[in-house]
Amino acid sequence: MQIVPLSAFSDNYIWAIVADGHCVVVDPGDATPVERFLAERHLTLDAILITHHHGDHTGGIAALSARHHPKVFGPATEAIAGLTDTLTDSATLSLLNGALSLSVMAVPGHTAGHIAYLSPGALFCGDTLFSGGCGRLFEGTPAQMHASLGRLAALPDDTRVYCAHEYTQSNLRFALAVEPGNPDIVAYSGQCDALRAQARPTIPTTIGVERRINPFLRCDQADVRRMAEAVSGETLADAGAVFAALRRWKNEFR
Template identity: 50%
Template sequence: MHVVPLPALADNYIWVLHDDDGQAIVVDPGDAQPVEAALTQRQLQLRAILLTHHHHDHIGGVAALLAKHEVPVYAPHDERIIQATHRVSDGNVVELVSPAARFEVIEVPGHTTTHIAYTGEGILLCGDTLFSMGCGRLFEGTPAQMLASLDRLAALPGNTLVCCAHEYTAANGRFAQTIEPTNTALAARRQEVAALRANDKPSLPVALATEQATNPFLRTDNDAVIAWSQRQGVAGDRVARFAALRANKDVFTG
């Protein structure tokens, strides 16, 4: 399976997955135009659309795509996503014949209450739940929900390719460095990202193992993160540590 990030809108990535025969899946198409351009340029046939949550920058292009392509649309149980043809929930499996692909659905509330992720084919399609060296804002869910969701994603195999929906990596890395200034894996990842972005290349996808080594939101039980939390006056509870991380990231301007 070929994994292609399509830049869209301000800083989104729409993910296109396709096989060698040109059969394609599109994930979170917030804009139809870059999808149509990629289908034409790469000589692909759209066969399915996967959606992770209801925000417009993830579903805004669905109606225009359906006007040209008669394909199934997989989405969470959320009435705000009106174009869905197949509603899926935790533990459901999306199995496609063309392209041959199988994805398990994981419910990951936090960013929104109905957010889902898809994992399979060595890929994690996580929408706005997990970002490289970061995580999504808590618009509808609680810190406890988001931490539980991230714990589930972090438990996937380390070689899983994480396909996030935004190019936030450089900014996330600057924040992560303030939490773990002596983390050598983090420093190396930041250098890698700087080189990629300087050449206008995506920082994604990224191996989950890299995130486990560099992402403070996956490292709430790490000694350095615990020490940082204690300096913030937060003791003990890992949910409180996570909440402190998220609150500090919300106001971070570095």
């Protein structure tokens, strides 16, 4: 099985999962790069996986469905046109003639019904977890997002993280503001800068890397808490409060 990034818009990734001439795509906001990829590889589109309702993740559903008639899976609690099958937490899927097994994780925060798809060793998490960052809270609460990120952070360290945007460099600038003395962030920033200089993706990352460099997964660390308190001017009672303060800071960070 192969997982291939398809670039869309300015910074989206549509993930194409391929096995034996068949393909599943994750969050096709634009049908055009998917159609190009299917034609170049002579692939059959079996299914579309949707993590949440935003247009840059769902915009290609109608055109792809009209031409290829795939199954279209997505969250049961969000209104998304074109879904054929709705999913809730702990649902399981078997796709690509059994080559791809997935379980569904409810990860509200970015949107109220956001879900992620987990296969052995690979996580497709939409806009919940980014490398070095996390999604904005458009519908969910800080407590929801903190809990969702906690679920993802508990996955095995070698789990590859296939998020939906190339936000890594800007996220790492914020991470360095939070933990300027963290050598893992410094080293990882250099690696990611080198990749982007060659127009290569920084994704996938891994859960293990993110636990070392992502401030939103490090809210229990003393240095992160101290910086969040210094910037917010508040005494923060627990890791959830640290997360909320970091997310507010990140919203304004330039």
